[in-house]
Amino acid sequence: MEWEAIESRLNALLENGRHGELRGAMRMLNVVDIAQYMENLDKDKLLLVFRILPKDISADVFSYMAPEQRQTLIESIGDQEIRALMEDMFLDDAVDFLEEMPANVVKRVLQNTTPETRNLINQFLRYPEYSAGSIMTIEFLEFHAGDTVKMAMDTIRRVGLDKETIYTLYIIDSARKLIGTLALRKMILAHEDAVLSDMMQRNPISVYTTDDQEIVADTVRRYDLLAIPVVDKEERLVGIITADDVMDVIEEENTEDFEKMAALTPSEDEYLKTSPFRLALNRIPWLLIMAAVAIFTGMIIKGFEDVLATSIVLTSCIPMLMNTGGNCGSQASTLIIRGIALGEIEFKDWFRALWKEFRVGLMVGVVLFLFTFLLVTLIYGASFTEALVVALALYATVLIAKGLGCTLPLLAKKIGFDPALMASPFITTLVDATSLTIYFMIATTILKIAV
Amino acid sequence: MEWEAIESRLNALLENGRHGELRGAMRMLNVVDIAQYMENLDKDKLLLVFRILPKDISADVFSYMAPEQRQTLIESIGDQEIRALMEDMFLDDAVDFLEEMPANVVKRVLQNTTPETRNLINQFLRYPEYSAGSIMTIEFLEFHAGDTVKMAMDTIRRVGLDKETIYTLYIIDSARKLIGTLALRKMILAHEDAVLSDMMQRNPISVYTTDDQEIVADTVRRYDLLAIPVVDKEERLVGIITADDVMDVIEEENTEDFEKMAALTPSEDEYLKTSPFRLALNRIPWLLIMAAVAIFTGMIIKGFEDVLATSIVLTSCIPMLMNTGGNCGSQASTLIIRGIALGEIEFKDWFRALWKEFRVGLMVGVVLFLFTFLLVTLIYGASFTEALVVALALYATVLIAKGLGCTLPLLAKKIGFDPALMASPFITTLVDATSLTIYFMIATTILKIAV
Numbered sequence: 001m002e003w004e005a006i007e008s009r010l011n012a013l014l015e016n017g018r019h020g021e022l023r024g025a026m027r028m029l030n031v032v033d034i035a036q037y038m039e040n041l042d043k044d045k046l047l048l049v050f051r052i053l054p055k056d057i058s059a060d061v062f063s064y065m066a067p068e069q070r071q072t073l074i075e076s077i078g079d080q081e082i083r084a085l086m087e088d089m090f091l092d093d094a095v096d097f098l099e100e101m102p103a104n105v106v107k108r109v110l111q112n113t114t115p116e117t118r119n120l121i122n123q124f125l126r127y128p129e130y131s132a133g134s135i136m137t138i139e140f141l142e143f144h145a146g147d148t149v150k151m152a153m154d155t156i157r158r159v160g161l162d163k164e165t166i167y168t169l170y171i172i173d174s175a176r177k178l179i180g181t182l183a184l185r186k187m188i189l190a191h192e193d194a195v196l197s198d199m200m201q202r203n204p205i206s207v208y209t210t211d212d213q214e215i216v217a218d219t220v221r222r223y224d225l226l227a228i229p230v231v232d233k234e235e236r237l238v239g240i241i242t243a244d245d246v247m248d249v250i251e252e253e254n255t256e257d258f259e260k261m262a263a264l265t266p267s268e269d270e271y272l273k274t275s276p277f278r279l280a281l282n283r284i285p286w287l288l289i290m291a292a293v294a295i296f297t298g299m300i301i302k303g304f305e306d307v308l309a310t311s312i313v314l315t316s317c318i319p320m321l322m323n324t325g326g327n328c329g330s331q332a333s334t335l336i337i338r339g340i341a342l343g344e345i346e347f348k349d350w351f352r353a354l355w356k357e358f359r360v361g362l363m364v365g366v367v368l369f370l371f372t373f374l375l376v377t378l379i380y381g382a383s384f385t386e387a388l389v390v391a392l393a394l395y396a397t398v399l400i401a402k403g404l405g406c407t408l409p410l411l412a413k414k415i416g417f418d419p420a421l422m423a424s425p426f427i428t429t430l431v432d433a434t435s436l437t438i439y440f441m442i443a444t445t446i447l448k449i450a451v
Numbered sequence: 452m453e454w455e456a457i458e459s460r461l462n463a464l465l466e467n468g469r470h471g472e473l474r475g476a477m478r479m480l481n482v483v484d485i486a487q488y489m490e491n492l493d494k495d496k497l498l499l500v501f502r503i504l505p506k507d508i509s510a511d512v513f514s515y516m517a518p519e520q521r522q523t524l525i526e527s528i529g530d531q532e533i534r535a536l537m538e539d540m541f542l543d544d545a546v547d548f549l550e551e552m553p554a555n556v557v558k559r560v561l562q563n564t565t566p567e568t569r570n571l572i573n574q575f576l577r578y579p580e581y582s583a584g585s586i587m588t589i590e591f592l593e594f595h596a597g598d599t600v601k602m603a604m605d606t607i608r609r610v611g612l613d614k615e616t617i618y619t620l621y622i623i624d625s626a627r628k629l630i631g632t633l634a635l636r637k638m639i640l641a642h643e644d645a646v647l648s649d650m651m652q653r654n655p656i657s658v659y660t661t662d663d664q665e666i667v668a669d670t671v672r673r674y675d676l677l678a679i680p681v682v683d684k685e686e687r688l689v690g691i692i693t694a695d696d697v698m699d700v701i702e703e704e705n706t707e708d709f710e711k712m713a714a715l716t717p718s719e720d721e722y723l724k725t726s727p728f729r730l731a732l733n734r735i736p737w738l739l740i741m742a743a744v745a746i747f748t749g750m751i752i753k754g755f756e757d758v759l760a761t762s763i764v765l766t767s768c769i770p771m772l773m774n775t776g777g778n779c780g781s782q783a784s785t786l787i788i789r790g791i792a793l794g795e796i797e798f799k800d801w802f803r804a805l806w807k808e809f810r811v812g813l814m815v816g817v818v819l820f821l822f823t824f825l826l827v828t829l830i831y832g833a834s835f836t837e838a839l840v841v842a843l844a845l846y847a848t849v850l851i852a853k854g855l856g857c858t859l860p861l862l863a864k865k866i867g868f869d870p871a872l873m874a875s876p877f878i879t880t881l882v883d884a885t886s887l888t889i890y891f892m893i894a895t896t897i898l899k900i901a902v
Contacts, residue, residue, distance in 0.1 A: 032674050167618045223483050224695035243694040244675035254705045255789055262785035263778055271790040276810035283782050284818050294774040295826050298767035305763045312756045316749035319883050323745040327876050331734050334713035338706055339722045359727035367735050375746050424875045425778050432770050
């Protein structure tokens, strides 16, 4: 059934007050889809539908709702309902939720949680933003090395297993240090008297609570994991991060790179939900910096007034020269930035990359040389000398742009800056100045000889 | 232990011929790390280490090796070894491997597989590239709705469970159609006489073999899945795709977008492993197209020779105007392209986005107007009229750039093109032409009045 059809059927049930049927219909849907359905409801209907929701999935649906709807709901429901909701939510989802709420809402919610949950939440809120600690969940299964399969299975049957726990048993020693992992699939095939330590995988791959989420994503991706344990600085197991959360981290990190590479201050908010004022603020600083640099670049033109006065063709070619130089630079820098992000290129590869870009530049340059020489002659009716100046300047620009494009991201990484900042806008601005200088130097030299 | 230390210890064991110890040492490492260690070995050592590898992990290590090493190995080992390797590899890994090999290697490998495996591989190789069918695995557990927990557990104990199968049971009807899923965690808590159909989740989320891998990634991410079933057009279950493979798809799709957004023909190969000739080929077509457009843009300058002759300030401001216009356009287009990729923005949101960008443009424009008016006056010693022309043209450029930046990606999507093509290089080239035209129109009008 199409989404529109589902939505209108749910709406019909809601409007006709057939709440029992609506509850039944929602049972057939995925919680993600229910949350999406609720996105378009007004405040009263939202509250009504939330109360109609089967109790066992309402915390799950709440976890997938947008921040605005969650705030509306929390402000409408009673303390009793808040308490039930908070106890049913996974701790990591509860923390995510609170991080987006205004202080007064956070206060009211925390007043309605058990002291134990409140302590845990407060501890989570203290982890640095984007750290492994801030995205982990504490719903995992831990066992001791000496436990038998039977003991472990009894524990599992007693506490149950849920979506977050996944299927890995984490094995700790008496100091709570993580010493091994065991896949549930291996355990259920084993004899019930077998001891966990004999089957477990030692030296498990883990991350620290303070590690950046980017390290988490890289590690999980490298080792094809479905969950990764998180330890504190004493190597004690404190949480796990599951693959579904890692996918979100990967997309977040990519969005951040896309934004930085377009000279935007990164923002976590969805575009359509961000105010024009906020968007403008995220864009203005970089625009001002680059406009200032470009104005200084313009000084180069001013300095070569005499040369330009002799030939309008030279002035006409400025856009082509600047544009192509910028494009060549950002082609190289994008590949390098991406290579760094995926862990394929490091600073030690700089010379290899530069040598590669030099050869690419030679080939690209020849093609562009011939192409512009021809086009400038045909379209602008440029003289041989003019066409030669333009084509030569372009060749030099291509080589320099490729060199800067591969060097700057690696250099930025080396000195601790984000390589993504060395993308198109910055490279273009820098290449502009360089290419214009070369252009006028070549023009002055060749035109002097020609005259 | 640091990676360098591990590597040198392994090398020492290898060079001293202590093969038994080397095998033991490798048992302590993750297969991904062993594959990385083998990357730097020459042909003879590579073959030696591969033969020293514990047999139960050699197929796994092989799956993580780089294509060149795999080809070297396959060309060195005997038919018997190829046969063992192919039978031990997961089918999706075997297919990935063969897709990267030259025809003669593929032929030799296929000759050394069982007819059954060969048929399966051939069937996989027929799925369109980047389709769900081409990335799925066939190692999954399927059961019938009427099976009891006891029957299912017996099957699991008999066939075992491995990494790819994960922990979901897929339930099919007599026509092999997928009708439900059941999490292993639910089953192991149930009574052994319970019937699967009573516990299973109906209407499971699935994808078709022909769906693009981007749809797979979006669906898995939306519903926070750890694996997704793949069905053929008759809704029959034919495979599953696991979260670890989806993470790779997400990074691949992002890399493709980064490359398109930098006017590069996308390539799957790692930068450092791609030849300069190949890199040049991927870059030249777009550079030529944009250089040609920029040369036509230059015609605008040629047409306004008279205006420019009256004021070198106006010529000097060309880089700033073009650069800022390009930056404004790519800021907007990047956010829209990213929003489309993440499913947050659709064509129906065009007017909302345009209205937002218009307001952003008004705010950004005011700031840039004042900033450039001031800087041009101070640095170039521009007259009031000149500064006004530049600042006004910039304001108009900002508004147009923001409008084009948000419209073109949505329009591209609507008519079936990839929105990522409407990024910085293309937008910049287009904005250049527009901004120069406006610039000279404003200049002509105002300077005429002023004179």
